[in-house]
Every structure is written in C-alpha cells, then in structure tokens.
Amino acid sequence: MVSPALSETPSALPSPEARPGGATPPLRGARRALVLFVLQGLPLLGLGHGLWRLHHTGISGLEVGLLVGMYLLTMTGVELGFHRYFSHRTFETTRPLRAGLLVLGSMAGQGSALLWSGVHRWHHAHTDVPGDLHSPTLGRQGAWQRVRGFFWSQFLWYLDAPAIARFGRFLDAHRASPETLLASAEDSQESRLARTLPDLLRDAWLVRLNQRYGLWVLLGFALPAAVGGLATGTWDGALGGLVWGGFVRFFLVQQVTFAINSVTHTVGTRPLETRDDSRNNAVMAVLTLGAGWHNNHHAFPGSAFTGLRWWQVDPLGLLLRLLARLGWVWDVRAPSPEAIAARLRR
Template sequence: MSVWGRWGNVGGVLVPVIGFVAAIVLLWDEAIAVRELLIMVVLYLLTGFGITVGFHRLLTHRSFEASGGVRVVLAVLGSMAVQGPVINWVADHRKHHAFTDEEGDPHSPHLSRLPGLLGGLSGLWHAHVGWLFTDEGRADRERYAPDLMRDPALRTIDRLFFVWVLLGLALPFALGWLLGGALDAALTALLWGGVVRIFLLHHVTFAINSLCHFLGRRRFRTDDESRNVAWLAPLSFGEAWHHNHHAFPTSAFHGLRWWEIDPGGWLIRALERLGLAWNVRRVAPERQAEKLLVPAAVARDRAEVRGSAGDART
C-alpha cells in the first residue's frame, strides 16, 4: 500500500469524527450545551465499557470470570451500543481471531482483490463498515459461541436486542426531560446522548477493525497485521492496543506498559478489588519478553513491563 493510499484510508475514518467535533463547536449553546454533553459522555462510557469489558474481554475471550449479575449488566450495556446482538458479536470476533487477516476473517482490510489504491480503499471500507452489510464471512453462532448459546440469560439478552436499543435511546430522552423540563430539551438529549453517541462509538469500534490492522506499531511476533494505535486508545477504552491483544488474546489487560492507557483494564481491576471479578488473566513479563520482535529490546522491555503497575504478573 502506497503512502497516499494509507493517508486516504486514514482520512476516511477521521473526517466523520472531525465533523462531529466541529458540530459541537458550531452548535454550542444552540443545539448542545453542558447538559447534552454530559449525558452523551456518561452513556458513551457505560455502553463502551459494555462492549470492551463485557462483549470482548469477558464473553469473547474469557479473560476473567464474573458473577451472573455482572455478566448480565455488561451484556445489556454492550447491547445498548447497537453493534448487534451479543452472541452474534462474540461469534464474529472469535472467528476474526481464528482467521486473522486471512480468508475467513469477517473484517480484515487486507483481503480485497482490487489492485493498488482501489484495493486499499475497498479493504478499509470492508473492515470498517462494509462487512456489516453482508452475510459473507459472518460466523456460525453454534460453532463459534456454543458456550453463550447454552447460557439462558445471554440467550434472552441476545433475543431482546431491539429492546436494549430502544432503552439506549429512551434513557437520554428521559434524562433530557428530567434535567431540562421540556420536550425540546429531551429531543436534544436524544440527539446527542442517543444518535451521536452511537455514531461516535461505532466509528471508534470500527476503527479497531480497520486502522488497527493497517497502521501503527508492532512489538511482538504475530501471524497477522495487527497494530497498536496509541492516540485511539483513550477513546476505545484501551482496545487500540490491538497488537498487544492479538499477541496475548486472553489477557484482561490490553495496555501492557504502565503508560499504555487502558480504561477497560482499569475497570476490570476495580471489579477484581470489589470481589466482582476473579481469575483475571495477566501476562508475565518473561512471556512478553519471549515474544518480542527485536531480540535486542528484550532487556529494556523486561524492565518496562515489570513497572506496569502490577498487571504483568503470572
């Protein structure tokens, strides 16, 4: 992929986000103010944690265990992010790991049959959103998520997906009405805390599928094109340490150095301290060092991972 191709792909992801920020600036005190922004941020955090901690780290990779109540709450919050029913999401992601960047991967950006720039653009489009509009490559639930299919609570949450979607829209509407005391305040809160929040979280999540398999840094030996994209990590709750994740898929923590921002990992650590999560999987410093791409960096990285706030333990 040429330099122009890469930057064209990045632009396709960033332009909608830039437009979103511009809309806040231009519409401030007209169609958005502190109330709407707070509602949007709170619901973004709740539904985003539902995806990264619930759908991804708990249910897909079983990187920790939790009580039935915690599993249900996280699964409902993740469903309110409107990224599909929980069992479908888990099955597709497990298939992604089984065939990463090879034929069979539901959303790799590297499988386009078109040449040059056109191939790069079509690949990124497919990885970012295009794969959602086709059944080709989607995972068989019975094959890739049999454990969830046997769970009565998760089957019910999966079946009631559209109820949770409506709840994710009803909550900002109700909060806007309660805090603003008028229909126009409720509708404005619905716009930002519902529609815009869903749009923003969608693009951040989709960027993990696209950008994080396209550009960024690699530290470990893996058989795929996964990358770490540091600037995306805060918005994605730590998911953008995607190369770390592909190197150690069952780790509860995607940020493996002390400075790698990983809010999803922070929440898991908090749940563990409260006794709501246990058997939390961590990656030992020695195991990280063994998988480094550059042997000369082993000594340096051993020192760094030992200082990773106690999360790089056996």
C-alpha cells in the same frame, strides 16, 4: 488475582481452512439497502441533526454530560463486556454484572452479545487470512486496493456477511436445542458462527437476555431522552438528550469500534510477533478505553489487560483491577513478563 493468559485460540473455534460464506445467500436489493440505512444512514441523520442543533441552539452542559456519559457506558459494554468477557472470557464475574455488561454493550447497536462474540471469535481464528469477515488487508495489493480495503472494513463489511442480518432469528429458532445446533454440520454462515459459541449457547439465562437485544438498543435512546426531559422538565430537553446521548453517541461509538477493524489493522506499531497485521495505536487506545493496543491483544487474546507496558493506557484494565479488589470479578487473566518477553519482535 491473575493467572497465565491463553495466547492460543480456544479449541471451539473453526479451523483456519473454513470459509465464511457457506450456504447463506448474500444480501441483495432492498434488504441490503435497509441494513445499510439502519446501520449507517440513521446514525448519520442523527449526527446531522446534532450538528444542526449545535449551530442553532448550541449545546448545554447536560447534553455534553449525556453524550460523554453514554459514550463511556456503551463503550465499556462493548469493550469490557462483549469483547473481554463474552468473546474471550478473560475474567469471571457476578450474574448482575454480566447482565449489566450485556445490556450496556447491546445499547451500542453493533449486534447482540452472541452475534458480536461469534463474529469476533471468527476474526481471531482467521485474522487477515481467508475467512476473516472484516480484514482491511486480506487479498489487497497496492495502495489503491489498501485504501478500498480500509474503507470497506470501516463502513461496509457487514453487508458481505449476510448471517449478521439473520442471526437473531436463527438463534431464536434453535433456542430450545443448543446441543443439536452445536453438533450440526449445517454449512450456513449463521450455523458456523453459532458453533464458535458453545459456552454462551449453553447458558439459557444469557441466551434469553441476549434475545431481548432490540429492547436494549431502544433503551440506549430512551435513557438519555428520559434524563434530558426530567432534568429540564421540557420536551426539548428530552429531544436534546435523545440526539446527543442517543444518536450522536451511537454514531461515534460505532465508528470508533469499527476503526478497530480498519485502523488497528493498518496504522500503528507491531512490537509483538503475531501472524496478522494487527497494530498498537495510542489514539485508538484512548478512544476505545484500551482496545487500541490491538497488536498486544492479538498476541495475548486471553489477557484481560491490553496495556502490557506501564505507559500503555488501558482504562478498562484499571477498572477491572478495581472490580477485582471489590471482589466483583475474579480469575482475571494476564500474561507473565516471560511470556511477553518471548513474543517481542527482534
């Protein structure tokens, strides 16, 4: 079931000298405000409404179930799908499971699978060095700067990565000619991110599914609303499902995922030798179903498993083992005990 993990970065990645900005104009004015409102304002309003409902009408067992269920499903889509599968290709799986992971990850509203993977592959090629799009520590000296870096990488980093707001339209414009795009020397941030994705861009089926991103995000709200409405037979039940399984879940999954950028590059332990500030953080590991063992992950980005010791809980690693037993995933990569021992810090 397991094969040796790659600890080096794939050859398709940009060189460490590459800068992220390129020729892409920065987000300014109304467009910047709109991106901020959609990504932070709307989920915050949803959370506020959820807290208002909690105070006035409480929360039903069904609503708790929808919040927890949708959190687990979309976090699985992000961490197992977007991260371990699409970004790092740490295992292989069937087409229906690939589609399921893409849809579930998209429901988290953190960008499409291709955009998320491009930004993340870039992060691994430039971790905490010039070029990293969301490092909390890069260029930050002293306590105050570090605090600012922490909050920027938690809440605002995407405003300084203007390609993110343009990437969907950019991919659409180049959908018919992935080879031209991959061979292009265009200096825009969109083009640089796209060139980290040769394996994904050449998969026309995947690109088509990826371009329905907006539909999958809406599904992430429609699904809990439909379940809430059908289970109670009331419009208020549908609204409760929308608020708890949709908006509050969206806010929590987004903040917890972004905390991988901020918290696990500043707070935690560094048992393994890496050339960055990545940390292992047990609380983050529980909240992200395994991604919090981030120092382990940066040491072995090609590993399908983030928990490298028996006590490092990695729920999605356990799910992968189960799926492998069922024959639904294969070529699951893991580092050898010797490789892990060689990376231990002395």
